[in-house]
Amino acid sequence: MTVEFLWGGRARPTRGPKPALTLEGIADAGIAVADAEGLAAVSMQRVAADLGYTKMSLYRYLPGKAELVAVMVERAIGEPPALTASGWRPALEQWSRLLLGRYVAHPWTIEATVGRRPLGPYEMGWMECALARIADLPLGGAERLDTIAVLAGHGRMLAQQAAAMMGEADMGTAIAAVLREHGERFPQLTTALSGAGEGGPDQAFEYGLARILDGVEVLVRSRSRAG
Structure with missing residues (x-):
């Protein structure tokens, strides 16, 4: 092709x-x-x-x-989105959520977008609109590309999990079933699971998104101070 x-x-x-x-x-x-x-x-x-x-x-x-x-x-x-959020971080959050929505709506696209293959104008446009919002950050070209690659990969992983009908709540239920019989072997997992409901169900995407962008923000601030 x-x-x-x-x-x-x-x-x-x-x-x-x-x-x-x-x-x-x-x-x-x-x-x-x-x-x-x-x-x-x-x-x-x-x-x-x-x-x-x-x-x-x-x-x-x-x-x-x-x-x-x-x-x-x-x-x-679909066509690349017109990002309306102000500031690079809110814009990347918006971009990531919109991309996640595309993957969730069409889970087969995860399988269809692996490996070597030609890229079309819409996919390239999604990358372009995200890169445009971080163009002025003190990051190298490879770092900017890696930033959006990590964000896209995070969304792909959560969408794939959702497509397999194993959401965060489902995973918790499966773990709890094992811990009822073998909890003494996994004390830290038992403790962690007991507080898993504090952030609400299926928060893995938002939690991971925030932590990824926290890391980018730390890097940007350190370089801005150095500059």
Whole structure:
């Protein structure tokens, strides 16, 4: 698969009848399948059947499944957000929550966005809008990229956990069941779990987000003072 495919480099037919399908419509049909049944259920044959066409009809619009999934990711992640929060830290908080929402809405995108692959304009735009809000911080280019990579990774991990139906409360319930029988072997875990409800359920994302940004803020302040 080539990058040009995601960036408007697809050849458009100049002869014959007007296309009955659109690439966007095909991608949306693929998204519907992936949302309901997972990425493994997506195939050219399945998407074509859901649209009421033959598999061969889809090849007029895209070369194969890899390209289909790439366009599906772009459609699912969506256009980069217009961050309205003031200040770099609130802006990154807003960005992280919005990205988490995309992953939670379409859990298959976590699987579809690993490994070497072309990146489309929407994904690049998400990175650009976050980097723009920290461009003036005393951080190197690699550090700025690593900051948004860590934030995105944190959201991906929590979204993956949510997709597996193992939220923070579920994990606590599973641990408590074991501790009822074997609590004497894990005194620190027992103590920690007894106060786990203090921050409310499913606070792992917000807690981790705050701690990541605390670390960035400490670094920024130390360099600002040194400068």
